[in-house]
Amino acid sequence: MSHFGRSGPPDIRDTYSLLVLNITFxxxxxxxxxxxxxxxxxxxxxxPRDRRTGDSRGFAxxxxxxxxxxxxxVEKLDGRVVDGREIMVQFAKYGPNAExxxxxxxxxxxxxxxxxxxxxxxxxxxxxxxxxxxxLTLKVVRYRDExxxxxxxxxxxxxERYSRDRxxxxxxxxxxxSKSRSASPGNxxxxxxxxxxxxxxxxxxSASPVRNSSKSRRSPSPRRSPSPRRSxxxxxxxxxxxxxxxxxxxxxxxNVFGRNRKERSPTPKDDSPHGRRDDSPSPSPRKSDxxxxx
DNA sequence: GTTGAGCGTT
Numbered sequence: 400m401s402h403f404g405r406s407g408p409p410d411i412r413d414t415y416s417l418l419v420l421n422i423t424f425x426x427x428x429x430x431x432x433x434x435x436x437x438x439x440x441x442x443x444x445x446x447p448r449d450r451r452t453g454d455s456r457g458f459a460x461x462x463x464x465x466x467x468x469x470x471x472x473v474e475k476l477d478g479r480v481v482d483g484r485e486i487m488v489q490f491a492k493y494g495p496n497a498e499x500x501x502x503x504x505x506x507x508x509x510x511x512x513x514x515x516x517x518x519x520x521x522x523x524x525x526x527x528x529x530x531x532x533x534x535l536t537l538k539v540v541r542y543r544d545e546x547x548x549x550x551x552x553x554x555x556x557x558x559e560r561y562s563r564d565r566x567x568x569x570x571x572x573x574x575x576x577s578k579s580r581s582a583s584p585g586n587x588x589x590x591x592x593x594x595x596x597x598x599x600x601x602x603x604x605s606a607s608p609v610r611n612s613s614k615s616r617r618s619p620s621p622r623r624s625p626s627p628r629r630s631x632x633x634x635x636x637x638x639x640x641x642x643x644x645x646x647x648x649x650x651x652x653x654n655v656f657g658r659n660r661k662e663r664s665p666t667p668k669d670d671s672p673h674g675r676r677d678d679s680p681s682p683s684p685r686k687s688d689x690x691x692x693x
Numbered sequence: 694g695t696t697g698a699g700c701g702t703t
Contacts, residue, residue, distance in 0.1 A: 447701050492700050
C-alpha cells in the first residue's frame, strides 16, 4: 500500500529502499512521505502491517529514486524524532538494491548507521547477565540437591512463563530461549518475527567463544551472528523426506519471499495442529501431510 | 486505548 494509491509496489527497477525503524504504531505513510520527500524523490512509502490486526508493525520502507538522495535521507533523518520517537533510517536489506548495498559503498554507511543506532539502547552487560545466570544455576543445583528435581522443574516453568509472549511457540523454542537468555522484564514482549530472530539470538549466552569477534564492534549484536540451524528433533527424523530435503540456505537475504517465515499463529487456542498453508511458498503440497494423516 | 530493537505489499 503506497502513498500514491497504487495497489502494488511501484516501479522497483531503480529504486533504493530505506528501512525506517522505530516509528510509532500510528505513524502512517502520509506522515513519513513529506519528511522524506524533502531530501529527494520518494517513489513509494510502505508500512507493513500486521495481517491480523492491520496495525503498523513499527517500521516502514521508503523508496527513493536515486541513491544519493536516499543516502542523504539516511544521514539526515536517522535519529530524527518523529511523532515523539527517534526513528532509525538505514538501507533496507532486501529489495532490488540489496546487491548494490553489498557491492558498493552503501554497506559502509549502513554499518556505520547500525552501530550508531545500536548505541542508543545500551544493554546493561552480557557479563552481568552471564554471571547472574551462573549464580542462578548454582542456586538451582543446590536446591535440586535438596528437593531433587521438583524445585528445579518449578523454577524452570516459572521462567518460561515469564518470558512467554502472546504468540504461540514451539517447545524447543521455549527450551532454547529459557536457557540462553534471561527474561528481562523489559522485553517480555519480544518482536513479532519470532522464528528467525530467536534462532539467531540463541547463541547469546551459551558461552560462545566467538565473542571476541563481536567485541571489536562497539556494541556486540549477538543476534546477527549466524548460528547453525538446530538439528531436527528426534521425532522429525523418522520422516525421511524431511531430512532428505533440507532448506538450502540462500546467500544473504536474497530470498525476497520473506513470507516463508510463516505468519504468527493468529489464535493459539484455535489453531489446528497442521497449521494453515494458504500462502505456502512451495508450489507442491508436501507429502508428509498426506502420509501422516490419511 | 496497549506493544517496541526490528527488513516489505498487489
